[in-house]
Amino acid sequence: MQSNMPDIADTAPALQTGKLDWVGMADIELPFIFESRDLAPLHVNAKARAFVNLHKEDAKGIHMSRLFLALDTLSTEQHVNPQTIAQALDSFISSHEGLSDQAKIEFKFELPLRRKSLLSGKAGWKSYPLTIEAKIDRGVLSFELSLDVTYSSTCPCSAALARQLIQQAFAEQFNGQALNHEQVLNWLGSTDGIVATPHSQRSIANVKVKLDSNITEFDILSLINTLENELKTPVQAAVKREDEQEFARLNGQNLMFCEDAARKIKAVLEDAQYADYWLQINHYESLHAHDAVAIAVKGIDDGYQP
Ligand SMILES: Nc1nc2c(ncn2[C@@H]2O[C@H](COP(=O)(O)OP(=O)(O)OP(=O)(O)O)[C@@H](O)[C@H]2O)c(=O)[nH]1
Known part of the structure; x- marks a missing residue:
């Protein structure tokens, strides 16, 4: 059936020739089962972006359906982990022979985790916005994770x-x-x-890390725990009065400006020896209508820019 149908991606001339950096699809609905160390496989509802470059200057276009179907395989027949993402990227490239030598996939979703209360022994769900970007560039694979951690900051x-x-x-x-x-x-x-109370604010640390290309599993839980343990005042799920009192104590013992939070996070990311990192600390002020923000990067050549 398909062979009788015109396939202009292959046969039509390009209106204008030229290389393109990325061509593909954005905002694809993609439920899948996500795997990460120390977590049971989790059903998540991701939004995906899928791209290849178009380096053949006179090709009319890429084959969108091939990218879409490779993602669908990931969603319906596999669990999402570094190996299966790498397979999908390989299939993006092999299905675009002569057209593309770079491919990337981005998954954006909320990771729901059970989080324990501070003292009362209760637990509740807390969702962490997560983006995974995987890229293959002339055979070289790379992974990047972006994560938001929400916490409370009390002004020193x-x-x-x-x-x-x-x-x-x-x-x-x-x-x-x-x-x-x-x-x-x-x-x-x-x-x-x-007679007076200091103001505190809901605050968000946006963190982006570059992972080793040879990782065999994601380890999101340990990254979240590391960041939250360092900040000391993550937003809570289940809260009884004893938990609220402990939260008040933790806030009082960990007064911080956005600079303090940024330096804390920078130090733990340095210790964790990520190939590269970028962080932005946002204190959504209750004193002002504007926010206090601090940004830092590892500062390597050709790395993330502040
Ligand atoms: N390249 C390209 N395709 C688009 C665009 N917008 C929609 N499409 C559609 O994406 C569909 C998928 O294209 P292909 O992957 O080439 O589909 P196909 O020819 O059935 O699949 P193959 O036989 O594997 O090539 C086509 O129906 C296009 O019309 C666009 O901006 N660029």
């Missing part, structure tokens, strides 16, 4: 200003009186004892 400047107001309130209230332990303890537990 605001905390110092609040402490000063609390001291002033104490001085006014007791005005040079000699106090016993119980009086001070009672005052600290009263609303007068916390």
